[in-house]
Amino acid sequence: xxxKAIVLxxxxxxxxxxxxxxAGEVVEMETDKGSLSVTLVNPIPFGHKFSLRQTKSGSPxxxxxxxxxxxxxxxxxxxxxxxxxxASTRGRGDIAREASR
Amino acid sequence: xxxxxxxxPDGSAGTRNxxxxxxxxxCATATCRQISDNIKGSVPFxxxxxxxxxxxxxxxxxxxxxxxxxxxxxxxVLLVSLGCDPVDIDGIAENIAAxxxxxxxxxxxxxxxxIATVAEGTRIVKQMVSDASRIRREQMDxxxxxxxxxxxxxxxxxxxxxxPAIGAAFDLLIDAGGxxxxxxxxxxxxxxxxxxxxxxSAEVGRKIVDTVKRYEKRFLDAGVDMRGxxxxxxxxxxxxxxxxxxxxGAIAKGGTAPIEQVYEYGERPEGQGLFIVDxxxxxxxxxxxxxxxxxxxxxxxxxxxxxxxxxxxxxxKVTANGATYGRMKDxxxxxxxxxxxGRMGEVGRELFxxxxxxxxxxxxxxxxxxxxxxxxxxxxxxxx
Numbered sequence: 001x002x003x004k005a006i007v008l009x010x011x012x013x014x015x016x017x018x019x020x021x022x023a024g025e026v027v028e029m030e031t032d033k034g035s036l037s038v039t040l041v042n043p044i045p046f047g048h049k050f051s052l053r054q055t056k057s058g059s060p061x062x063x064x065x066x067x068x069x070x071x072x073x074x075x076x077x078x079x080x081x082x083x084x085x086x087a088s089t090r091g092r093g094d095i096a097r098e099a100s101r
Numbered sequence: 102x103x104x105x106x107x108x109x110p111d112g113s114a115g116t117r118n119x120x121x122x123x124x125x126x127x128c129a130t131a132t133c134r135q136i137s138d139n140i141k142g143s144v145p146f147x148x149x150x151x152x153x154x155x156x157x158x159x160x161x162x163x164x165x166x167x168x169x170x171x172x173x174x175x176x177x178v179l180l181v182s183l184g185c186d187p188v189d190i191d192g193i194a195e196n197i198a199a200x201x202x203x204x205x206x207x208x209x210x211x212x213x214x215x216i217a218t219v220a221e222g223t224r225i226v227k228q229m230v231s232d233a234s235r236i237r238r239e240q241m242d243x244x245x246x247x248x249x250x251x252x253x254x255x256x257x258x259x260x261x262x263x264x265p266a267i268g269a270a271f272d273l274l275i276d277a278g279g280x281x282x283x284x285x286x287x288x289x290x291x292x293x294x295x296x297x298x299x300x301x302s303a304e305v306g307r308k309i310v311d312t313v314k315r316y317e318k319r320f321l322d323a324g325v326d327m328r329g330x331x332x333x334x335x336x337x338x339x340x341x342x343x344x345x346x347x348x349x350g351a352i353a354k355g356g357t358a359p360i361e362q363v364y365e366y367g368e369r370p371e372g373q374g375l376f377i378v379d380x381x382x383x384x385x386x387x388x389x390x391x392x393x394x395x396x397x398x399x400x401x402x403x404x405x406x407x408x409x410x411x412x413x414x415x416x417x418k419v420t421a422n423g424a425t426y427g428r429m430k431d432x433x434x435x436x437x438x439x440x441x442x443g444r445m446g447e448v449g450r451e452l453f454x455x456x457x458x459x460x461x462x463x464x465x466x467x468x469x470x471x472x473x474x475x476x477x478x479x480x481x482x483x484x485x
């Protein structure tokens with residue numbers, strides 16, 4: 001059976017969808033630290049991410065075992081994780097400009 | 102394993118055998134296109150730079166045009182300038198001639214306008230193509246190849262499948278004694294520590310981090326939020342959320358070999374192994390710096406799908422997005438099945454074999470569809 005989602009590193013708090021999925025779907029995934037299961041809160045399009053754990057606003061989001069940005073809102077397991085609740089911390093000239101004022 | 106390539110007098114190997122028609126300045130671009138349109142077997146390098154440049158960018162254009170002219174896929178080169186442009190046509194001609202290939206130059210203001218320059222240029226390029234056509238492909242060791250890699254129109258599948266497949270092909274060529282080059286400094290941001298760990302020395306590691314910081318600093322100095330430019334609208338629709346996420350997937354296209362050195366845009370690496378060139382994430386001028394580095398086959402990973410090629414270097418399109426492959430088969434050369442992720446080594450061997458076929462003359466879809474007209478040169482401007 002085709003895998004529906006992939007967790008790239010056991011440290012990650014997000015998974016990547018390998019198919020379009022509906023809210024309410026239960027997704028089973030394997031990591032090298034064991035299997036896990038998440039019930040989707042939102043519909044997740046192919047290639048998009050969903051949360052594996054409760055994540056507080058301001059906490060790092062991890063994929064590939066590395067930091068890909070910071071949560072800008074509290075995120076529940078199964079929620080869609082994207083630009084509406086995660087922000088990059090790099091190349092932020094807007095923040096640098098604010099700080100220099 | 103071996104491939105069939107064109108021997109060049111400086112010991113390099115062409116995978117194609119074109120005559121290049123290269124303008125030094127935008128004012129000579131239409132003239133070059135007309136000359137090239139007249140002569141089958143020639144190819145123009147079209148760009149809109151060459152005048153009113155900062156000193157940093159002027160040097161960048163000089164070295165980029167020199168090293169494009171030296172690319173082993175060009176058997177001979179005609180340079181065309183306007184005459185009042187600041188680009189050093191004589192120096193560029195000398196640099197190209199150092200590789201012992203024929204070089205000629207024309208100055209539009211001296212020859213006497215467009216019609217006279219097109220006539221004279223057409224005669225010169227006609228003879229160059231005739232001479233080049235006598236060069237025969239020979240069987241060569243694959244260590245004489247330089248693969249380049251590029252990713253554009255990325256989505257999540259780029260980092261999961263197509264970039265790792267290209268990285269695996271890179272590793273095979275490095276193991277065989279060849280060279281590889283990758284770029285797109287924008288898409289190292291957030292992943293530079295992983296590249297630095299692979300540098301051959303602490304000094305090269307520092308240079309990798311410094312190169313990324315220098316690039317990022319331009320955004321900080323200008324007060325610009327990178328989120329407005331990268332990831333792009335298409336990247337975001339494809340599931341990429343931040344530049345860090347995009348970068349962590351993008352660096353997979355450089356494989357896993359030690360990184361020998363970092364070069365400036367337009368520079369040409371010396372020696373063998375894996376190299377980084379400092380260039381932009383913007384695909385077209387990024388392909389230019391890979392060609393200037395001497396790449397003679399380029400792998401181009403895409404999730405969303407793109408037709409873009411490079412004027413005289415074959416570009417092999419690779420996707421791991423099944424829907425994109427289904428929609429854009431006309432443009433995509435190689436499909437990586439994400440289910441094959443566990444056997445990426447095998448996929449890499451298949452892609453490496455495709456690279457050797459292309460090096461030996463198999464035409465890529467970007468070549469067949471002639472998607473290689475305009476790549477341009479990346480400038481830094483006053484923020485250098």
